[in-house]
Amino acid sequence: MSGAVAHLLPRPALGRRALHWFLGVGALAYLVYLLWLFDFDRIFTGLPKLWVIIRLMLDWGRFTEWDHAELLRSMVETVAMAYLGTLLATLIALPLGFLGARNIVPNAVFRFLTRRIFDGCRGLDQFIWALVFVRAVGLGPIAGILAIMVAETGVLAKLFAEAIDNIDLKQVDGIRSTGASRVAELRYGVLPQILPVLISQALYSIESNSREATILGLVGAGGIGLRLSERIQINAWDQVAYVIVLILITVASIDTLSRWLRLRLIGGPSQRG
Amino acid sequence: MTSADPAWQLFEQRFGALRRARRTESTLIFVIVLLVFVVSAVWTDFSPVKIAEGVPRIGEYFEKLFSIQPSQSAPSEAILAWPHLFGGIRQPQSIAYWFYRFNVYAALLWQTVQMAILASVLGYCAAFVLAFPAARTLTGNRVVVFVSRRLLEFMRTIPQVVLAFILVWPFGIGPLAGVLAIAIHTTGSLGKLFSELSENADLRPVEGVRAAGGSWLAQMRYGVVPQMLPGFLSYGLLRFEINVRSSTIIGFVGAGGIGQELKRVIGFNIYEEVSAICILILLIVVAIDLLSERVRHRLIGGLV
Numbered sequence: 037m038s039g040a041v042a043h044l045l046p047r048p049a050l051g052r053r054a055l056h057w058f059l060g061v062g063a064l065a066y067l068v069y070l071l072w073l074f075d076f077d078r079i080f081t082g083l084p085k086l087w088v089i090i091r092l093m094l095d096w097g098r099f100t101e102w103d104h105a106e107l108l109r110s111m112v113e114t115v116a117m118a119y120l121g122t123l124l125a126t127l128i129a130l131p132l133g134f135l136g137a138r139n140i141v142p143n144a145v146f147r148f149l150t151r152r153i154f155d156g157c158r159g160l161d162q163f164i165w166a167l168v169f170v171r172a173v174g175l176g177p178i179a180g181i182l183a184i185m186v187a188e189t190g191v192l193a194k195l196f197a198e199a200i201d202n203i204d205l206k207q208v209d210g211i212r213s214t215g216a217s218r219v220a221e222l223r224y225g226v227l228p229q230i231l232p233v234l235i236s237q238a239l240y241s242i243e244s245n246s247r248e249a250t251i252l253g254l255v256g257a258g259g260i261g262l263r264l265s266e267r268i269q270i271n272a273w274d275q276v277a278y279v280i281v282l283i284l285i286t287v288a289s290i291d292t293l294s295r296w297l298r299l300r301l302i303g304g305p306s307q308r309g
Numbered sequence: 310m311t312s313a314d315p316a317w318q319l320f321e322q323r324f325g326a327l328r329r330a331r332r333t334e335s336t337l338i339f340v341i342v343l344l345v346f347v348v349s350a351v352w353t354d355f356s357p358v359k360i361a362e363g364v365p366r367i368g369e370y371f372e373k374l375f376s377i378q379p380s381q382s383a384p385s386e387a388i389l390a391w392p393h394l395f396g397g398i399r400q401p402q403s404i405a406y407w408f409y410r411f412n413v414y415a416a417l418l419w420q421t422v423q424m425a426i427l428a429s430v431l432g433y434c435a436a437f438v439l440a441f442p443a444a445r446t447l448t449g450n451r452v453v454v455f456v457s458r459r460l461l462e463f464m465r466t467i468p469q470v471v472l473a474f475i476l477v478w479p480f481g482i483g484p485l486a487g488v489l490a491i492a493i494h495t496t497g498s499l500g501k502l503f504s505e506l507s508e509n510a511d512l513r514p515v516e517g518v519r520a521a522g523g524s525w526l527a528q529m530r531y532g533v534v535p536q537m538l539p540g541f542l543s544y545g546l547l548r549f550e551i552n553v554r555s556s557t558i559i560g561f562v563g564a565g566g567i568g569q570e571l572k573r574v575i576g577f578n579i580y581e582e583v584s585a586i587c588i589l590i591l592l593i594v595v596a597i598d599l600l601s602e603r604v605r606h607r608l609i610g611g612l613v
Contacts, residue, residue, distance in 0.1 A: 070427040074484045074565075085479035116349035123346055159591040163470070163558040167575055168583075172370035173363035177353035182367075251470040255561065258353065261471075268474050276475065284466050301338075 093277035102275055107263055111282055114259035115290065117177050118246035121184025126238045128189045133196025134222065140200060151197070157190025162248050166257040177258030184245050184252075192237060199233040200226060232302045239294040246290050250283050374584040377401060388581055408585050414567065418593055420484060421566035424559075425552040428488045432495025432552075433545050436461075439496065440503030441529050447507055447515075461504070465497025469555055474562040484565025491552050491559065499548055506540045507533055542608050546601045553597045557590050 134140050136150040166183035173179050208225035216224070253261020260279060267275045350356065375388045388407055396403035408414070442448050443457040473490035480486045515532035523531065560568025567590060574582040 067427070067430060070423055073423065074427060074488055076485065078480055078485055079489075082480040082485075086476070089475070089479060113353055116352045119345060120349045120353065120355055123342070155595065156591065159594050160587060161554055161558045163561065164571070164587065164590070167561070167572070168370070168587075169367070171575060171578075172367040178355055178359060178363060181353065181355055182363075247466075247468065251468045254470060254474070264471060265474065268471075268478075271478070280467060280471065283468070284463075287466060 089273055092273035095274055096278070098274065099278075102278065107260070107279060107282060110253070110260040110263050111286055113177055114249045114253070114261075115246050115286065117180045117252070117259055118184060118242055118249040121181045121249070122188055122238060122241045122245050124181070124185045125188035125192055125241070126234070128185070129192035129196055130234070132189065132193040133200055134226075136193060136197035137200035139203070139205060140222075140226075151194070154190045154194045154197075157186050158194065159190075160187070162187040162245075163251065163255065166252045167255045170256045175256040175258075180249060180252040180257035180259055183257060184249060188241055188245060192241060195237050196230065196234065199230045203229040235301050236298050239298050243287075243291055243294050247287050250287075373580045374587075375581075377406075377581050388584070407581055410582065410585075414570070414586060414589055417567040417570050418589060421556045421560075421568075422553060422593065422597070424484050424488050424566055425491070425549060425556045428491035428556070429495060429545065429549045429552050431488070431492040432499060432548070435492070435496040436499035436503055437541070439500045440507055441533075443500060443504035444507035446510070446512060447529065447533065457500075458504070461497045461500040463497070464493050465501065467494075469494045470559060470562055473559050473564040477563050482563040487556060487559040487564030487566060490564065491555055494555075495548055495552060499544060502544050503537070503541060506537050506544075510536045539608065543605050546605050546608075550598050550601050554594055557594070 132150065132154070136147055136154065138147065141147050141150075162183050165186050166180055169179035169182045169186075173182065203226055207229065208221055211221045211225040249259050249261075250264075251261050253259040253263070254265045256262060260283060264276065264279045267279065376386060377388055386402070388402065389404065390402040393400050393402040393406075394404060396405070398405040398409050400406055439457055439461060442453050443461060445454055448454050469490050472493060473487050476486040476489050480489065510533050512532075514536070515528045518528045518532045556566050556568075557571075558568050560566040560570070561572045563569065567586060571583070571586045571590075574586065
């Protein structure tokens, strides 16, 4: 069906078409080179082994012998880490967000520096922060909490600063015209406007961080990841599958809970006019 | 209007009740948040004593990251100093001395970016294919929609690093396992976004193609794809940014890239190399973010 109408369309110039072909062939060649570079033929030798692992994963015959108490405890620990990290990050990010907003801090140099600090916290992955904090404060959930806190502070502070940038200044003027202090201006003029963004972002962060926190344990920063990595290393594939299922269930239930809370706290987009 | 006015009194009464209700609600939420906080803190051993113990060590560690120890007994000194800044590779406190293994890092960083490129392309293609059966408006068969949606969900919920860790066993240590893990995750998350985009597509062009006798494939190709292209491209690039970030850490489980080197130097406590690698990772992530943002704006501007 393309042949029937194609001749009706104007054809692009020959040079352009040649360029497109050239770029297309070049990109394809580069991809083939990448496939070769990363030993893609190993996929075919690996697939039978993967099949063996998957079969082992599905065999839950010894379900009753597994250490359920330990696994569940670690799972709760993971969620607690995510909650603590995010809550602390929110508390730190809120004042930082004010400092990074254009309409609160007029000094451009100061604002630039604050925003670069956010970028620094955000640019390194939580996982790398966890590795550094494990070295600094030792193995255990505290390193994970601090890693989540630092990385999330960068993310939230940036979002809060943007939210504050976009507020309606008329409300602030209104508060100021009653002779209120600067703090009261922020509290009654700015905060009510950014509260919906703040709550929904914090909830969303708890969701995504409980996902992320499951892997922090791989470097010893507490939570279910540690148990998972132990079980992968001793090739206890049935238990690996069980832990993954646990993670999936936990993440799904936190998603549901946070969606419900979000609806409950801020209402639909139309409710707060 | 005086305080004796009945309308005024009614207003005061209602306003007061509303305020009290609001205040109770706020207090209740605050108490719950605090309670969960305390329970979590107890559960994870996040006590003030431990924090107070740990905080100086954090400072110490970060100080070590930015200092060198000339010999075993000598006190450590700052990693950079003005007079030596542009001295050669043998001159301590110069940039060249700090980044003395820059060629190794550069090769690994380039490998990391290439892993992200390949994984993004593979995931993008798979997501593109899976997005059409997962879109409710485009596929009549409910079972197909359900199965492809659960498949996508499964792919994006397993943490990438865990996936890489598992895939290292069958496919061996090296970048291949990392590429596959990132590609699978990309498929899951892009597939969801793509299918949502496809569901929002205007169905009239599809009907037009069907009326002209086009097959399902032709309907998708000429009815849906042209509408979705800007969204597909911009989400794809956004995902590429995220994948660069992930591929820097995927090496911790032996799946290639700069992460493998970072894990090694952290394990051996080679402090100045840790800070050097972290700075390079930060630079490359920010650079790719900026680049892709520019390309994205350009593409969207050109296509819409």
